Amino acid sequence: MPRGKVGGKYDRRMSFDDVKDERMLMMVDKLCVWMGGILEETLNRENLIPQIRNGVLMCRLATVIQESVDDFTSKNDEAGPLPRKAPQNFSQDCSNRSMEARENVMKFLTWARELRVPESSIFSPDDLLKLKGKMNVVNTLLAVARRAKDCGMAADIDAPPKIANAFKGLEEKFGKKFEHTATAFGGQKSALKSTTMTLSATSAWKVVQQKIDLILQLRGKPSYEIFRA
Known part of the structure; x- marks a missing residue:
């Protein structure tokens, strides 16, 4: 059922x-x-x-x-x-x-x-x-x-969510593909070389994804989270 x-x-x-x-x-x-x-x-x-x-x-x-x-x-x-x-x-x-x-x-x-x-x-x-x-x-x-x-448990419900999880949520909600960007935010920078082509180059989602990718490729930039504690 x-x-x-x-x-x-x-x-x-x-x-x-x-x-x-x-x-x-x-x-x-x-x-x-x-x-x-x-x-x-x-x-x-x-x-x-x-x-x-x-x-x-x-x-x-x-x-x-x-x-x-x-x-x-x-x-x-x-x-x-x-x-x-x-x-x-x-x-x-x-x-x-x-x-x-x-x-x-x-x-x-x-x-x-x-x-x-x-x-x-x-x-x-x-x-x-x-x-x-x-x-x-x-x-x-x-x-x-x-x-x-x-009581010392490491899993903190109030910890800020990683931005990779946010993109996963967007994918589930809108049916768009954000694996490339989400993986990059998760720390695997090598994934930047294999950009997904499932979005058209002129779409709003694609523009946002490309801008974030540019930020990630700047020297000295950390892996980001949506919110800082």
Whole structure:
């Protein structure tokens, strides 16, 4: 069954189509990039809720973060109370509406509380399981991300995105090809010799790409990011 559909009908609650606040959508995008990068999963606005709904990915996320927590507590005598272990014995393969899914979610939330995520930021299981409040779920995961940073995790949700990722996003949105420029920004300068010809020489996108390439070829220019921290 395609994602976002329940009983053959499109279910808006499974995506973020009904969220109009751009700031909230940016937070969703941030979360998808951060969580997807850690778990090596492709997450986006359309599939985030269906992918995490049975709790498996969240328990896997907790398992990865727990490694940083363990290292942090071993080096900090005054770290305070933190979880001693990630969720245990969670179901790896269960449906979104099963009892096992609810148990997975509950195990994750118990762990998040032990991580000292504020209670005001903890979502209710039905916010996810019954799709009653997806932004509450996002808020909890954002809070987990920032607590993970406090506990020494290298993956920082507030880190500025590399410009290569921005061009990848443009390609996905507009169907244009930006591999050449994105690769160059990723640090592989040799790719400058093989410019893609998928865009016409007079197109606006091509002009922008060429100007950026010229900047990259100047001596002493660093690899750029969209925003500097």
